[in-house]
Amino acid sequence: MLIYICSNLAYGLHKASSANLPSCSGRSNQIEETTMNHPESMPTMRAAVWHGKNDIRVSDVPLPLPPGPGHVQIRVEWCGICGSDLHEYLAGPIFIPVDMPHPLTGHKGQCILGHEFCGEITELGSGVSGFRTGQRVAADACQHCGQCHYCQHGQYNLCESLAFTGLMTNGAFAQYVNVPANLLYPLPEHFPPEAGALIEPLAVGVHAVKQAGSLVGKTVVVIGAGTIGLCTIMAARAAGASKIITLEMADARKRKALEVGATQVLDTSQCDAVAVIKEMTGGYGADISFECIGHKATGPLAVEVIRKGGKAILVGIFEEPSQFNFFDLVATEKQVIGSLAYAGEFAHVIDLISDGRFDVTPLITGRIHLEDIVEKGFKELVANKDKNVKIIVSPQPK
Secondary structure: OOOOOOOOOOOOOOOOOHHHOOOOOOHHHHHHHHHHOOOOOOOEEEEEEEEEOOEEEEEEEEOOOOOOOOEEEEEEEEEEOOHHHHHHHHHOOOOOOOOOOOOOOOOOOOEEOOOEEEEEEEEEOOOOOOOOOOOEEEEOOEEOOOOOHHHHOOOHHHOOOOEEEOOOEOOOOEOEEEEEHHHEEEOOOOOOHHHHHHHHHHHHHHHHHHHOOOOOOOEEEEEOOOHHHHHHHHHHHHOOOOEEEEEOOOHHHHHHHHHHOOOEEEOOOOOOHHHHHHHHOOOOOEEEEEEOOOOOOHHHHHHHOEEEEEEEEEOOOOOOOOOOOOHHHHOOOOEEEEOOOOOOOHHHHHHHHHOOOOOOHHHEEEEEEHHHHHHHHHHHHHHOOOOOOEEEEEOOOO
């Protein structure tokens, strides 16, 4: 999902205090109602709307209302299809609220998907400062209350009322979208437009690496070479890891892992990965592992591949429980750490792309128009998931 986020590098909290985020309640619900039940006289735009399992429709919907206090309206340039979007298509509703309105946004039911995006500000709501119309920006997807313990301590990704853009409120598979201004990050003048749609998943990888502490000179194992696994490999390389061993079975993803910075790829269907990793590390195991799949077998594997006192960072979204004996942690002092989304890493990712340390080109495997999002986007990802990493979507008229 969200999915899908360098410790020896400088990190700071977002320039705007989360405590200043205005409540979204009511405003987003109003957008939802007018978006899906529009009179003929209202100006419209094209958008990809989730109606239910296996039911995403590209249709005319009303333009978003003028942005409310503390919000901006953005003309979307590119938006990536995320694993969470795909989950909602195949099995939803998962994150989309359908029974009760979301406590922060007030949103319920049919939803414009999309949260990995960049674009140009077209309108400012009252009280917004530090931004201007015509400015290109990327938007953090974690809408938060700004009031709870976690928001007050810089952990807004753990907000008690967390709402993801494009799931708990209308998103960016549309020509325009409204979002809170304090989720915005300005893009440099010559920043590649397509790269803006990769900032969000790369922030997931950077956040995960940050959770691990210093990687300088360390041996790292990344389990899975999907989008988040590849982003984590890139973040680990930028953070100074000396060896990055990736576990992956799909041939296309093996090649991608090596292309973005893995030093070796092991196919777990063809070898005993734990034994091979121990042999490569003098019998000890890796210093740190990153689990980027979310399968009941790969969670325990992330613990098995590390040495005593090592760290396993769990990044994948698990759908079912694993069997695990916690004595394996007690007896070895291994640490298991969760990593959810990101908390202020967008600015650092933008710097890493701008100065060339991150090359997003290998991550983009498809560029499509909004009108083709179902056939060439969602259905393509289902049919050829091992060949694809990130398909990005342009919603503007051809």
